[in-house]
Amino acid sequence: MDRKEYWNKEYTRYWKEVTKEANSDGTISKIVKTTSGDYKTPGEKIMIDFFQSLEYEKSEKLLDYGCGFGRFYPFFHNITDYYGIDISQAMIDECVARYPQSAEKFLVAEGEKLPFKDNYFNKVICYGVFDACYQESAITEMLRVSAIGGTIFITGKNTNYYDDDEQALIAEEAARKKGHPNYFTDVEKLIFQLRQYADLKQERYFAYRGDFASGKFVSSMPDKFYEWALVIEKRNPEKAAFTTFSDIFSNTWKAKNR
Numbered sequence: 156m157d158r159k160e161y162w163n164k165e166y167t168r169y170w171k172e173v174t175k176e177a178n179s180d181g182t183i184s185k186i187v188k189t190t191s192g193d194y195k196t197p198g199e200k201i202m203i204d205f206f207q208s209l210e211y212e213k214s215e216k217l218l219d220y221g222c223g224f225g226r227f228y229p230f231f232h233n234i235t236d237y238y239g240i241d242i243s244q245a246m247i248d249e250c251v252a253r254y255p256q257s258a259e260k261f262l263v264a265e266g267e268k269l270p271f272k273d274n275y276f277n278k279v280i281c282y283g284v285f286d287a288c289y290q291e292s293a294i295t296e297m298l299r300v301s302a303i304g305g306t307i308f309i310t311g312k313n314t315n316y317y318d319d320d321e322q323a324l325i326a327e328e329a330a331r332k333k334g335h336p337n338y339f340t341d342v343e344k345l346i347f348q349l350r351q352y353a354d355l356k357q358e359r360y361f362a363y364r365g366d367f368a369s370g371k372f373v374s375s376m377p378d379k380f381y382e383w384a385l386v387i388e389k390r391n392p393e394k395a396a397f398t399t400f401s402d403i404f405s406n407t408w409k410a411k412n413r
Contacts, residue, residue, distance in 0.1 A: 158287075158336050163245045201370050202282060203230055205384065208357065209306060211235050215277035220266055220297065221284030225250040232257060235278065238271075240264040267292035274302045274392075285311040287336040290401040294345070298352055298395045306356070307387050314339040314406045316363075316381040323364040323381050327408050337403060342376065342383050344400035349387060352395045357386035 206227070211217075211234040219227055222239030223246050231237045238260045241247050250261040264270050266281075266288045279297050290311075297307050316323050330337040346355065359372040361382040366372065372384075 159242055161334060161336065163243050199226065199230075201368065202227070204370070205359075206230065206280070206308070209278070209308070209386065211278070216275060217278040217280065218269075218271070218276045218300065220279055220281040221287075222246070222250060222261065225253055225261070227280065227282070228254055228257070231280075238262070238276075240266070240269065242266065267296055269296045269300050271300045273299055274305075275300050277302055277305045279305070279307045279309075281307070281309040283310060285309055285340070286338050288338065290338055290340060290345075291397040291399060294349075295395045295397060298389055301389045303389055303392055305389050307353070307389065308384070309387070310367075310382065310384040311340045311342075312338075312405075313360075313380050313383055314341045314402060315379050316405060316407050317379050318407055318411060320363050320381055320407070323405075324408060324411070326364060327405060331403075338401045339403075339405040340383070341400045341402075344398075346376075346385070348397050348400065352391040352393070353387040353389045355385065356388050357384075359384040 211231075213234060213236070215235050217231055217235040217237050219225075219231065219237065219239040222228070222241050223243075225239060228237060228239065228250070232254075237257065239247075239250060240262050241250075242263070242265050244263050247261050247263050251258045254261075262270060266284065279301055281293075281297065285293060294309075297309070301307055327337070329335075349355070358374055358376065360374075360376055360380040361367045361372050361384075362377065362380050364381050367382045367384075
């Protein structure tokens with residue numbers, strides 16, 4: 156199954172249920188349960204607290220990269236000139252139905268082939284999407300469409316997480332079994348290459364699966380961690396080029412399955 160077909164099948168219904176649950180009380184998921192005690196996805200409050208650490212102007216153009224069904228549209232549309240893209244036609248149809256006043260701002264597009272000119276956006280928000288992208292091409296496109304001085308907010312999963320993070324290992328296995336696009340980032344390699352094109356403004360590292368949802372993080376990169384979030388500011392107008400820093404298998408999984 157190609158990834159467009161995957162995102163268009165049952166994922167709209169599934170993700171709506173997941174994010175609805177994420178905003179309820181508690182941390183245990185009934186929907187995304189791989190074993191008893193699996194953690195749910197972060198709710199809007201956790202993410203909006205992070206988003207509010209950035210400054211916005213109404214005249215700024217913002218790209219919600221992988222907007223899903225427009226989860227963050229209510230927060231952004233009154234403070235920026237909002238655009239949303241998603242690979243899934245079903246997701247974009249949902250956005251247009253929910254927010255018809257901004258229908259022309261929701262577009263079906265692959266994250267590695269954005270339908271925008273160079274330097275178009277002041278901000279790019281890539282939350283919970285990077286791990287499903289071809290990462291080297293995706294970050295190249297994000298930088299291409301970002302203006303000089305523009306901000307990119309991005310999250311993902313690290314390739315070196317703790318070998319006792321049972322929930323992370325179960326989630327990795329489960330994603331492969333159902334054919335979910337799933338890439339792990341060597342964050343140290345990513346940052347090393349990013350520094351050619353952008354300045355690092357914020358870092359957050361979440362040690363174990365579930366720490367993102369509870370807001371537990373450190374601001375300096377530890378040796379091992381599961382999830383990460385970066386805010387970078389573009390400063391180099393040259394076209395970016397990246398060598399490989401991602402893999403469909405984590406190093407942690409590989410070490411356990413030699």
